[in-house]
Amino acid sequence: MLLIALGFGTMSLTTNSKNVIKASTDNQKGVEVVNVEFGATYTCAWNSCCESPLIPIERDIVQRGLPSGTTYSIISTTSNSVTYKVY
Numbered sequence: 001m002l003l004i005a006l007g008f009g010t011m012s013l014t015t016n017s018k019n020v021i022k023a024s025t026d027n028q029k030g031v032e033v034v035n036v037e038f039g040a041t042y043t044c045a046w047n048s049c050c051e052s053p054l055i056p057i058e059r060d061i062v063q064r065g066l067p068s069g070t071t072y073s074i075i076s077t078t079s080n081s082v083t084y085k086v087y
Contacts, residue, residue, distance in 0.1 A: 039086035041075060046082040053082040061086075 044060035046053055053074060061070050066086065075083040 039072075041083060041085045043081050043083045046077065046080060048077070048079045053077055056082060057084050 042060060042064070044056050046056045057072060057074070061072070062068070071087040072084045073087070075085055077083070
């Protein structure tokens with residue numbers, strides 16, 4: 001229903017947030033957070049006309065001595081640089 005409401009943009013959710021939270025936490029006994037890590041953000045040079053942003057990121061990861069297969073997400077790109085976050 002929420003997806004439909006967001007799709008039309010003019011509909012509103014008729015219940016309040018306290019009811020939604022209460023319904024989802026009634027049977028919950030606890031919350032466990034395991035191994036939450038926040039990584040560094042890096043920026044590297046990128047030739048946007050000739051290559052995918054993945055190529056310079058992979059090259060930069062190797063140059064920084066990080067292990068292959070390091071998980072990252074692209075934060076932003078410009079015509080000559082790409083910023084990514086390592087997890």
